[in-house]
Amino acid sequence: MSFRTAQIRLVSSHPEVYEPCDDSFALVDALLADRNHLLEHHPTLCMEVGCGSGYIITSLALMLGQDSPGVQYFATDINPDAVRVTSETLEAHGVHAELINTDIASGLEKRLAGLVDVMVVNPPYVPTPEDEVGREGIASAWAGGENGRCVIDKILPIADNLLSEKGWLYMVTLTANNPSEICIQMREKGYASRIVVQRSTEEESLHVIKFWRDFDTQADAKETTKTNKPVPARLMESLVSQFPLSSFWRSSGSNSN
Numbered sequence: 001m002s003f004r005t006a007q008i009r010l011v012s013s014h015p016e017v018y019e020p021c022d023d024s025f026a027l028v029d030a031l032l033a034d035r036n037h038l039l040e041h042h043p044t045l046c047m048e049v050g051c052g053s054g055y056i057i058t059s060l061a062l063m064l065g066q067d068s069p070g071v072q073y074f075a076t077d078i079n080p081d082a083v084r085v086t087s088e089t090l091e092a093h094g095v096h097a098e099l100i101n102t103d104i105a106s107g108l109e110k111r112l113a114g115l116v117d118v119m120v121v122n123p124p125y126v127p128t129p130e131d132e133v134g135r136e137g138i139a140s141a142w143a144g145g146e147n148g149r150c151v152i153d154k155i156l157p158i159a160d161n162l163l164s165e166k167g168w169l170y171m172v173t174l175t176a177n178n179p180s181e182i183c184i185q186m187r188e189k190g191y192a193s194r195i196v197v198q199r200s201t202e203e204e205s206l207h208v209i210k211f212w213r214d215f216d217t218q219a220d221a222k223e224t225t226k227t228n229k230p231v232p233a234r235l236m237e238s239l240v241s242q243f244p245l246s247s248f249w250r251s252s253g254s255n256s257n
């Protein structure tokens, strides 16, 4: 395999645009780790929400490259400077994506509903006061509101609407975002999940979680809704094995309210 993400050059930058950092690298590493599955998946439409410098969408397009011809790429960002920087990054690497300066996927709902085979998101996930969310410029790159979940919680139902039947979502989360609760929420929409990459520092733990539609999960979710039974034991076991117990039990507690 000749692909090297290290070949991605920061050809353009802007003080108000997020430069690729540990979370960006973790997401690209997750995509690389899953590259063979991605090629077998034969995506026709891939999308990034919150493209920043363009590092992720450019990496994805190069990674799938000639082995996956004819793929259409879309990327959105709420920050117009990010859209401009992404455009320059893509162009410098000889790949193309349709870029849209918008809030998550606003204006694309009808056009892309049920069509996105791969969605990648490194959202603003840092816990901040709510009033910092949605500010212009670089603050939009990290400000995530309470538990860092404000933008994430808006993205999840939109992703559910845009993803195709075989669609996959790769999302970066922080332990503070309560990832096990996110997985339970997505499970209620019929998605299974697994951690593709986990990175820990002294201060925080990043997870890149992959979500996909799963018939068993859908059946479990319907059964749970119908009978009002708790989350089935085997799902609990799989989540416990994936997340640190502290975060799991915290989410469990809030879920049972």
Ligand SMILES: C[S@@+](CC[C@H](N)C(=O)[O-])C[C@H]1O[C@@H](n2cnc3c(N)ncnc32)[C@H](O)[C@@H]1O
Pocket (backbone or CB within 6 Å): 018, 019, 020, 021, 023, 024, 027, 049, 050, 051, 052, 053, 054, 055, 056, 076, 077, 078, 079, 082, 102, 103, 104, 105, 122, 123, 124, 125, 140, 141, 142, 151
């Ligand atoms: C953590 S940065 C990630 C940037 C890039 N994807 C990366 O991994 O290096 C989050 C990005 O999401 C964008 N963003 C924040 N809120 C958004 C929203 N509501 N809709 C679209 N993009 C948003 C920010 O402008 C920023 O570029």
